[in-house]
Amino acid sequence: MFQKIRFQANQIWRHQVVALLANLKVAIALLLTIALFSILGTVIEQGQTIDFYRENYPEHPALFGFLSYRVILAIGLEHVYGSWWFLTLLILFGTSLTACTFNRQLPILKASKRWFYYTKPQSFAKLPLATEIVGGNLTNLAQSLQNRNYKVYQADDRLYARKGLIGRIGPIVVHASMLLVLIGSIWGSLTGFIAQEIIPSGETFQVQNITEAGAWSANQVPKDWSVKVNRFWIDYTPKGTVDQFYSDLSILDRDGKEVDRQTIHVNKPLKYRGVTFYQANWDIHAVRFTLNNSPVLQLPVSKLEPQNGGRQVWGTWIPTKPDLSAGVTLITPDLQGTFLIYDEKGNLLTTVRTNGSAEINGITFTLKEAIGSTGLQIKADPGIPIVYTGFGLLMLGVIMSYVSHSQVWALQVGDRLYIGGKTNRAQVSFEAELIDVTEAIVPSELAVKAIA
Numbered sequence: 001m002f003q004k005i006r007f008q009a010n011q012i013w014r015h016q017v018v019a020l021l022a023n024l025k026v027a028i029a030l031l032l033t034i035a036l037f038s039i040l041g042t043v044i045e046q047g048q049t050i051d052f053y054r055e056n057y058p059e060h061p062a063l064f065g066f067l068s069y070r071v072i073l074a075i076g077l078e079h080v081y082g083s084w085w086f087l088t089l090l091i092l093f094g095t096s097l098t099a100c101t102f103n104r105q106l107p108i109l110k111a112s113k114r115w116f117y118y119t120k121p122q123s124f125a126k127l128p129l130a131t132e133i134v135g136g137n138l139t140n141l142a143q144s145l146q147n148r149n150y151k152v153y154q155a156d157d158r159l160y161a162r163k164g165l166i167g168r169i170g171p172i173v174v175h176a177s178m179l180l181v182l183i184g185s186i187w188g189s190l191t192g193f194i195a196q197e198i199i200p201s202g203e204t205f206q207v208q209n210i211t212e213a214g215a216w217s218a219n220q221v222p223k224d225w226s227v228k229v230n231r232f233w234i235d236y237t238p239k240g241t242v243d244q245f246y247s248d249l250s251i252l253d254r255d256g257k258e259v260d261r262q263t264i265h266v267n268k269p270l271k272y273r274g275v276t277f278y279q280a281n282w283d284i285h286a287v288r289f290t291l292n293n294s295p296v297l298q299l300p301v302s303k304l305e306p307q308n309g310g311r312q313v314w315g316t317w318i319p320t321k322p323d324l325s326a327g328v329t330l331i332t333p334d335l336q337g338t339f340l341i342y343d344e345k346g347n348l349l350t351t352v353r354t355n356g357s358a359e360i361n362g363i364t365f366t367l368k369e370a371i372g373s374t375g376l377q378i379k380a381d382p383g384i385p386i387v388y389t390g391f392g393l394l395m396l397g398v399i400m401s402y403v404s405h406s407q408v409w410a411l412q413v414g415d416r417l418y419i420g421g422k423t424n425r426a427q428v429s430f431e432a433e434l435i436d437v438t439e440a441i442v443p444s445e446l447a448v449k450a451i452a
Helices: 002-021 024-043 050-056 069-075 077-082 084-113 121-126 138-147 166-191 384-401 427-441 444-451
Strands: 129-134 151-155 158-163 193-200 210-213 226-236 242-252 258-265 270-272 275-291 297-300 302-304 313-319 327-332 338-342 348-353 357-360 363-380 406-413 416-423
Touching: 002 084, 024 077, 024 084, 050 069, 069 077, 077 084, 077 166, 084 166, 121 129, 121 406, 121 416, 129 427, 138 151, 138 158, 138 406, 138 416, 138 427, 166 384, 193 226, 193 275, 226 275, 226 363, 242 270, 242 275, 242 363, 258 270, 258 275, 275 313, 297 313, 338 363, 348 357, 348 363, 406 427, 416 427
Parallel strands: none
Antiparallel strands: 129 416, 151 158, 158 406, 193 210, 193 363, 226 242, 242 258, 270 275, 275 297, 275 363, 302 313, 313 327, 327 338, 338 348, 357 363, 406 416
């Protein structure tokens, strides 16, 4: 007895939980909450350092009076889309959609597929649209409805017709598509990763500098292939501003054999085995030069902080004496190949271009080249195909949902034909269609009397 009561209590509890999840207000509340945190994830910079948030979101004064870096870090607003609570919201919303589909949409579809006949003239008074025709013919009515793509069921003096059942399937497709989008988003958060690399021209690398990673992303990080930066270069406008920057990349297998090669630029990434390489940034890595007849030497170049809002520049110090007691500073603002040479007191001595020479401190300085570094953002998101499929189904489901589900009943009693119908949308269009159907089956002399 106790087990039976316990079972019944569990059944009631489950029914209440399912009813709550299937509630439209609950689904809307979850959707609005997800939208709110998605907006916060767009407004608040994601994946930055603690110092960044401390500098941009101080406690005094806090943004909106409460949003400080401590709140952001405590709640996890610095990585909204991968946080456990955001994934929980997505799961709850998906559960709500599933419950609504099985509790509401599927029963509606099942009920729409059932049909019946009206056997009494009084029954037609219940329908939104109904009429009575003297001299009407049931067979002619059936033919007229079939001409308008209705599926007709007829038995003796009774008729039922319907069309647009696909309109009842549309909401189910919409729910299924939204579930696919949610599943794809969750799967991408758990299995995807984001990395950033700054790689000089000519070097080969494997993805290592991962900034964001899902709990199950280890298998997505490439381990059996690498990438070589064959060349990085920048195209400049006539005014000297950056027009576009390019990276010539090669994919190398485990043995170092090239299996793919593409040149990427902004908005044209390289995709290989589910990993996408975006052109995101650039830097100047080093400068190559000779002093008199020396071999080609290479020194790293550092990015210098701009002064008083000035232009970003890169620079390095080059010794002009073997004991490093004297030297010059090379400064350049870009990769166009022109360097400014300053002495130890900060005086501009001269300028030199790529493959050009200059006499400094009694030696011949020859600039061979400036080596650029490409800044790559690397992403893997296995959930994207699922999300795209979901959005495709969503568009299809929305179009299907606009199809009206229309039903028509008819009953022949002697020389009188009773006709009625209803639809779930486009009421005016359905009424006009029903008028056309009835006028098509009324004898002309009777139609004139009816109009008169």
